[in-house]
Amino acid sequence: MDLQYTQEQLAFKGEIASFLKAKLPERLSERIRQGQDLTKADMEEWHAILNAAGYLSGGWPAEFGGAGWDAVQRHIFEDEMSKANAPRIVPFGLSMLGPVLQAFGSKEQQDHYLPRILNGDDWWCQGYSEPGAGSDLAAVRTTAVREGDHYIVNGQKTWTTLGQFANMIFCLVRTSKEGKLQEGISFLLIDMETPGIEVRPIVLIDGTPEVNEVFFDNVKVPVENLVGEENKGWTYAKYLLTHERTNIAGVGFANAGLENLKRIARLEQDGGKPLIENPHFAARIARVEIELMAMSTTNLRVVSQAAAGQAPGAESSMLKIKGTVVRQEINALTRMAVGPYAMPFASDALEDGSNAELVGPDYAAPVTGEYFNNRKLSIFGGSNEIQRTIISKAILQL
Amino acid sequence: MNFDLTDERQMLQDGLRRLLADSYTPAAHKAIEEGDTGFSADIWNSLAEMGVVGALFGEDDGGFAGAGFDLALVFEEMGRVGAVDPLIDTAVLGGGLVAALGDDGQKKLVDEVIGGGAQLAFAHVEPTSRYDLARVDATAAKAGDGYALTGRKAVVVNAPAAEHLLVSARTSGKAADESGISLFLVPAGAAGLRLRSYPLVGGGQAAEVTLDNVPAELVGPEGGAYEAIAAANARAVLAISAEALGLMEVIKDLTIDYLKTRKQFGVPIGKFQVLQHRMSDVALEVEQARSAVINLAGHVDAAPEVRDVHVSATKNLIGTVARLVVEESIQMHGGIGMTNEYELGHLAKRLTMVDHRFGDADHHLERFIALAVA
Ligand SMILES: Cc1cc2nc3c(=O)[nH]c(=O)nc-3n(C[C@H](O)[C@H](O)[C@H](O)COP(=O)(O)OP(=O)(O)OC[C@H]3O[C@@H](n4cnc5c(N)ncnc54)[C@H](O)[C@@H]3O)c2cc1C
DSSP states (O other): OOOSOOHHHHHHHHHHHHHHHHHSOHHHHHHHHTTOOOOHHHHHHHHHHHHHTTOTTTTSOGGGTOOOOOHHHHHHHHHHHHHTTOOOOOHIIIIIIHHHHHHHOOHHHHHHHHHHHHHTSOOEEEEOOBTTBSSSGGGOOOEEEEETTEEEEEEEEOOOTTGGGOSEEEEEEEOOOSSSGGGGEEEEEEETTSTTEEEEEEOBTTSOOOEEEEEEEEEEEEGGGEESSTTOHHHHHHHHHHHHTTTTTOHHHHHHHHHHHHHHHHHSEETTEEGGGSHHHHHHHHHHHHHHHHHHHHHHHHHHHHHTTOOOOTHHHHHHHHHHHHHHHHHHHHHHHTGGGGSBOOHHHHSTTOOOOOSSSGGGTTHHHHHHHGGGGGTSSSOHHHHHHHIIIIISOO | OOOSOOHHHHHHHHHHHHHHHHHOOHHHHHHHHHSSSSSOHHHHHHHHHHTTTGGGSOGGGTOSOOSHHHHHHHHHHHHHTTOOOOHIIIIIIIIHHHHHHOOTTTTHHHHHHHHTOOOEEEEOOOTTTTTOTTOOOOEEEEETTEEEEEEEEEEEETGGGOSEEEEEEESSSOTTOSTTEEEEEEETTOTTEEEEEEEBTTSOEEEEEEEEEEEEEEESSTTBOHHHHHHHHHHHHHHHHHHHHHHHHHHHHHHHHHHHHOEETTEEGGGSHHHHHHHHHHHHHHHHHHHHHHHHHHHTTSOHHHHHHHHHHHHHHHHHHHHHHHHHHHHHHGGGGGBSSSHHHHHHHHHHHGGGSSOOHHHHHHHHIIIIIO
C-alpha cells in the first residue's frame, strides 16, 4: 500500500501544472471561477490550445494520434484542470464517440472523424434519450429504415446537451422491431445540416438553454454512417456509457467547489464574525470534506484498477452516486452560505458580454443557478436510482 | 381540540381558492414574469376586493380577522398556486408595522393597504446583517423637525413597486443592540434615495437600496422599534411558512401524479418500491410541516419568549422539509423536473427561496438552541 504518486506520475503532474500555468488564458479561468457561462468560441479556443500541446487526445491510444495515458494519468490531468479552473473538455466527441469509433468504427470512419474531433472541425452531440426512453434507454423509438444507400430517419431525441452548437449527432436508432428491445438498435452518425432536422432549445430551471429537442422528419443518412453492425448499437452504447463514467466522481470539480465554498464562508459575515467560524456551518463543511477525502481515495482505487487493465465496472456506479451527492451538497451549502443574496436572479448578468451589474458580492451571483443546474448530476448519465440497481444486481448479486 | 376551520374561515378559503385558480393561469404567470413589477395589478386588486388583505389585519386596525390561523389559511392558498403577490411585504410587514407603531395620521396608510391602493416594502436587511434581526448599521440623524437616513439595505423585496419604504435605522446603540433601532417612513422618490431593482429567483422583484441623507418621518418611539419589528417578523415567518406548506402540497401532488403516469420499463415508475418509499417520506414530512405551521399559527401573537421558540422551531422545520421536497420531487421527475417550462420549476424555486428570507434552517436551529435547549 502506497498512497503517493510515483516519480513519473509526479513529473507528469508537474508538466500538466506548468502547461496550465503558461497556456490557460486567464479570461477563461476567471469566467469558470466566477461561474459564468462560456460561449462556443471560448470552448473551441480552449480545445485548440489543448490540441496544440497534444493534451486533447491524451487519453486516446497512440495509433489514433493520442498519448495513450493510463487511467492514473487521465485522473491527474483532470484533477489539475479543475484545480486551475480550466474549462472542462466537451466530452461528446472526445470521450464518448472517439472511443466508440476506435473500438467499433470502420477504417474510413476513424480516418475521417477522429482528426476532425481533435481539430475542432466537428462538434458532436449525444442523441440517446427520447421522451419515452430515459432510464429505459432500450425503448428508443426513433426509426432508421434502409432505402438503397440511405437510412431514412424519423423520430425525436431530447435533452441533447449543447445540440445548438453541434453539426453532428450520434444517435441510437431502431432498425428492427424483432426480438428483445436491445437487439433492434443501431448506432448512426448524422450530419445536423441534413434537411428534415429541427433543433429546439429547452430552457433549464436555472434559465440556461443548455439542452435541446432534436426532431427528425424523413432525414436521409448515408449507410456508411452506420457504426459497426446493424442492430448491434446497444453493445456500442453500453461501451460508451462506461467511458462516460470514468471521471464520473468529479473529484476535481468537488475540490474546486469546496475551496470556493470555504472562500465564501470566510468572506460572509454572520453575527459580526466570518460565517466559517459558526460551529454549525463549519460542521456542515467538515462533513462534506470528510466524505470527499474518502471518496478521492475510492476514486484512486478504481483508477488504479483501471490502469492495471481492469475495465471500470460496477464500482463506477458507486463513484457516480457518491460523487454527485457530494457535489450537490457543496452546491447546497454554497447557496446557504450567501444568505439573502441567493435570491437575486442573475442569469442575464452571467452571460458572456453582459455588462449588467451584479447584485451583492460577485461570488453570490451564480450560486443559486448552479445549485439548481447540478440537480442534473443525479439524473443524467444513468440516474442514481439506476446506479443503485446496478450495484445491487452486479456487485451484491441481490 | 378542534382542527376544523370556522365557517368564516371556510368561506374565505373557498373564495380565495376559486379566485386564485381563475387568476393564476399559465398565461398570467407568464405575463407577470415578463412584466416589470413582479406581480399583477389586476390580481392584487381582486385580492383586495375579496377582503384577502383585510383578513390579515385585526378589527382595531381596520381589518376583519388577523389571527395566526387567518394568515396561515391565506398564505397556504397563495402557495398552492405559486402566487407572487407581495402580500408579506405590503401587508404583513409594511402594513403590520405601521399599524403597530404609527400615529393616527400614519395609520391611514393601513386603510390604503387594506383597500389595495398602496404598496409598501420593509427595508431592514443590510448587506452584512444576514438573518440577524437586531443588526442595523444604517443611521438616522436628527435634521430639523425630522430625520436624515444614511446606509444600505439589501434585497428589499417589493421596493421597486412600493410607494413608501419602511426603513429601520439606528438612532443610538451599537451594531447588534436591540435598543436604539427606530423605524421611518420614506416615500419613493425621496431625495438621496437610490434603488437598484432586479427580479428574484422564484418570482417577485427586489432592490438594493442606498440612502444618502434621506429625509424621513419617524414611526413609533425613537430607539424603540425592535419589539414591533420582531413581532412583525414573527408574523412574516408564519406567512412564508404557510406559503411554503402550500407549495409543498402542490409539488407533492404533481409528483404523485407523475409517478402514476410516467412509464419506464413498461410500468408506471410509481410501481418501483424505492420511489414509493421516497414519496411516502415526502408525504409524511409535509404533514410535519403542516403541524409546524399550526403550532406557529397558534402562538404567533403570544408573549415574545413563547412566540420566538415557535418561530424558530417552525422555520427550521420548514427549511429542512422544503429542501427535501424540492430535491426529491426534481429527482423523481427526471429530466422534466429540470426544465423551466414545467410548472414544478417555478414552484421548486419559490419553495427553495423560502429558506433565504427571515432566517434559514441553521439560523433558527441556533435560535432554538439558545431559547429552548441550552
Ligand atoms: C441536463 C441534462 C442533460 C442531458 N444531456 C443528455 C444528452 O446530451 N444526450 C442524451 O441522450 N441524454 C441526455 N440527458 C438525458 C438523461 O440521460 C435522462 O434524463 C436520464 O436518462 C433519465 O431519464 P428521464 O429524464 O426520462 O427520467 P425517467 O427515466 O423517467 O426517470 C424518472 C425517475 O424515475 C426513476 N426510475 C426510472 N426507472 C427506475 C427504476 N427501474 N427503478 C427505480 N427508479 C427508476 C429515475 O431514477 C428518476 O428518478 C440529459 C438530461 C439532463 C437532465
